Amino acid sequence: MTTAAVFGSGSWGTAFAAILADAGCTVRLQGRRQELVDRINRDRVNADYLPELSLPDGIRATTDPAEAADGADLVVLAIPSQTLRDNLATWADVLPGDAPVVSLMKGIELGTGLRMSEVISEAGHVEPDRVAVVSGPNLAREIAAKQPAASVVACADIGTAEVVAQACAAPYFRPYTQTDVVGTEIGGAVKNVVALAAGMAEGLGFGDNTKSTIITRGLAETARLSEALGADPATLMGLAGVGDLIATCMSPLSRNHSFGLNLGRGMSVAEVVAVTKQTAEGVKSCHSVLELALRNEVDMPLATGVTAVVEQGVHPRQVAEALMGRPRKHERQ
Missing domain, CATH: 1.10.1040.10 (N-(1-d-carboxylethyl)-l-norvaline Dehydrogenase; domain 2)
Known part of the structure; x- marks a missing residue:
């Protein structure tokens, strides 16, 4: 069974964690606030962001980045784009050295003009062929309602894209692959x-x-x-x-x-x-x-x-x- 670490417990991070769990993964969801993490583990709901979504049992939340990343086969980053570099300064040392790293973020870094995959490679010390991008018409609340949706998994290495797509292929979420990051x-x-x-x-x-x-x-x-x-x-x-x-x-x-x-x-x-x-x-x-x-x-x-x-x-x-x-x-x- 694939173990996935999702860094970011906002709306899209939480919805994507549910996708991964419904696709058969064991998921560790990393959040910043202890009270939010405790409520997720106790009530199986992220009341601050997606109160309508009952989280699958395969999801456990933690505030500890090292605990989330330990033994993960897949790492997903779902945080505001302009905070990515600062967070990676803390997270880079705990990221698994061979796991695909998935970006759910949609932005261009201020000052550098770098895309999020480039920031991950530079600040997270991740080889480009391990960085995948998931993007598409994926409004979090509709995903939480398990309404049918599709997305693209793009990676310079098509094999990595296929691994990520397999991990998030849920009954209501259809991933397509390509290499145009x-x-x-x-x-x-x-x-x-x-x-x-x-x-x-x-x-x-x-x-x-x-x-x-x-x-x-x-x-x-x-x-x-x-x-x-x-x-x-x-x-x-x-x-x-x-x-x-x-x-x-x-x-x-x-x-x-x-x-x-x-x-x-x-x-x-x-x-x-x-x-x-x-x-x-x-x-x-x-x-x-x-x-x-x-x-x-x-x-x-x-x-x-x-x-x-x-x-x-x-x-x-x-x-x-x-x-x-x-x-x-x-x-x-």
């Missing part, structure tokens, strides 16, 4: 920024035509950046691209969409955080996504507009007007 990660990072824009449009009172336009042009921006970084364009037509983009931009369960909705209604970033007690991944990553685009001379007007709202307090309506007033061009440019 770059395209998979860029799709996951940029869709959060596009989802903020889609939420802003809804908050401004705009309808489905506007949101569809944002999704489509956001996909074009994502594809341009991915190709500039050497990704396979076909990846963005799959689950880690358009699939994840649609779910994150359209669903009220999407944290990025909901955050953008409040921005569109006139709230500031600080006000949204104060009300929701959460920061969406796209808010943290829009600056690093835009920096990566500028570094590679890729035009990303949507990402530019979202960053202006988040960092400069520009009103979303001004961004919408600026986007609509841009010079016309061929659709594929």
Whole structure:
């Protein structure tokens, strides 16, 4: 039986731990707070993040990273992307030296412009062919309800991707494999920024035509950046691209969409955080996504507009007007 260690007891980490357990793995779920860990072990529920999910008996929680990683055949990292490097400074020494390391994170590191798999390799001292990325239309609450969903497991080594896919192939969760890590990660990072824009449009009172336009042009921006970084364009037509983009931009369960909705209604970033007690991944990553685009001379007007709202307090309506007033061009440019 496969033993999996999941670092991160938030919504997606908890849901993925349940996927692994339902696929037949023994799972150790690592969390920061002792009271949360104790409640998970006692009540079989993560009441802080997914209170509706009854956790399988195959999951045990711990605050000790070494205990979680001891003897693990598979390690899963499910924490906020901008905290990854600091956490790996603590965790690197306890990670098994031969186990695949799976990233559930979707972001670009501020300052370095590195994708999460690159941060894992650099800060965690993990060979690239052991780092796999799981990405797709995977809203945690729908996964918790065991609604059918699919995802991509991408790794430079297809054998490692197959090992990870086998470990998380549950009756309601279907993993596909591929080797385009770059395209998979860029799709996951940029869709959060596009989802903020889609939420802003809804908050401004705009309808489905506007949101569809944002999704489509956001996909074009994502594809341009991915190709500039050497990704396979076909990846963005799959689950880690358009699939994840649609779910994150359209669903009220999407944290990025909901955050953008409040921005569109006139709230500031600080006000949204104060009300929701959460920061969406796209808010943290829009600056690093835009920096990566500028570094590679890729035009990303949507990402530019979202960053202006988040960092400069520009009103979303001004961004919408600026986007609509841009010079016309061929659709594929």
